[in-house]
Amino acid sequence: MSMYNMLLLQDMVGWVGIEAGLFHDYTMMLLCLITVGFCLFLYFMVSSGAYIIKGYSSSDYLEFTWTVVPAFLLYSLGVPSLYLMYFMEGASKYDLTLKVIGHQWYWSYELNDFNSVVEFDSYMVNLSDLGVGDFRLLEVDNVVSLPFLSKVRVLVSSGDVLHAWALPSLGLKIDACPGRLNFMNVSCLRPSLVFGECSEICGVNHSFMPIGVEFVSWDDFLSCYGS
Numbered sequence: 056m057s058m059y060n061m062l063l064l065q066d067m068v069g070w071v072g073i074e075a076g077l078f079h080d081y082t083m084m085l086l087c088l089i090t091v092g093f094c095l096f097l098y099f100m101v102s103s104g105a106y107i108i109k110g111y112s113s114s115d116y117l118e119f120t121w122t123v124v125p126a127f128l129l130y131s132l133g134v135p136s137l138y139l140m141y142f143m144e145g146a147s148k149y150d151l152t153l154k155v156i157g158h159q160w161y162w163s164y165e166l167n168d169f170n171s172v173v174e175f176d177s178y179m180v181n182l183s184d185l186g187v188g189d190f191r192l193l194e195v196d197n198v199v200s201l202p203f204l205s206k207v208r209v210l211v212s213s214g215d216v217l218h219a220w221a222l223p224s225l226g227l228k229i230d231a232c233p234g235r236l237n238f239m240n241v242s243c244l245r246p247s248l249v250f251g252e253c254s255e256i257c258g259v260n261h262s263f264m265p266i267g268v269e270f271v272s273w274d275d276f277l278s279c280y281g282s
């Protein structure tokens with residue numbers, strides 16, 4: 056989870072998050088190289104006194120370079136970006152479906168793969184009810200349990216206004232729009248408890264509708280919700 060002194064992304068627990076983290080690092084590396092390279096170029100140009108534009112008019116070599124180099128840089132960003140986009144589409148077969156409905160200001164969840172429908176609401180735990188070691192503004196009364204190392208399809212919608220269901224440590228975020236069903240794949244690599252928050256300003260208590268998901272083994276998952 057994110058801490059107050061963190062500068063970069065959280066430790067990722069899912070493939071999409073890991074790939075997104077790698078892409079982030081790669082992009083930052085390119086940006087730093089370009090910035091440092093450009094600053095060095097400017098420095099040497101200015102310090103050598105060769106910065107007079109006149110000397111560079113109609114330079115085929117220069118025009119070729121400033122076309123090819125940015126094109127190559129954009130290409131090297133675009134290819135992994137497209138790869139990541141299709142990677143996030145994920146599998147077309149699922150082990151499980153979780154329905155998430157955003158409300159002002161709580162989340163309700165539904166699992167339909169069992170004999171009877173499992174439905175529950177998830178509210179934030181009030182500050183006065185927090186125990187020692189609990190996370191302020193992140194703890195919820197009903198955590199969603201999902202099996203790890205499995206493909207979970209999450210269907211997201213809203214009962215009132217726009218919300219967004221986000222789990223930063225999985226690299227996932229999806230809008231919850233009223234009258235529309237969005238879906239994404241959630242897959243976690245190891246047992247973990249992940250937190251998220253509503254990521255679309257949805258009203259006065261927008262900051263107080265956190266998301267809590269725990270990834271457990273199939274046995275624990277089935278014993279939690281029944282077979």
Ligand SMILES: [Cu+2]
Pocket residue numbers: 157158217218219253254255256257261264
């Ligand atoms: Cu919201």
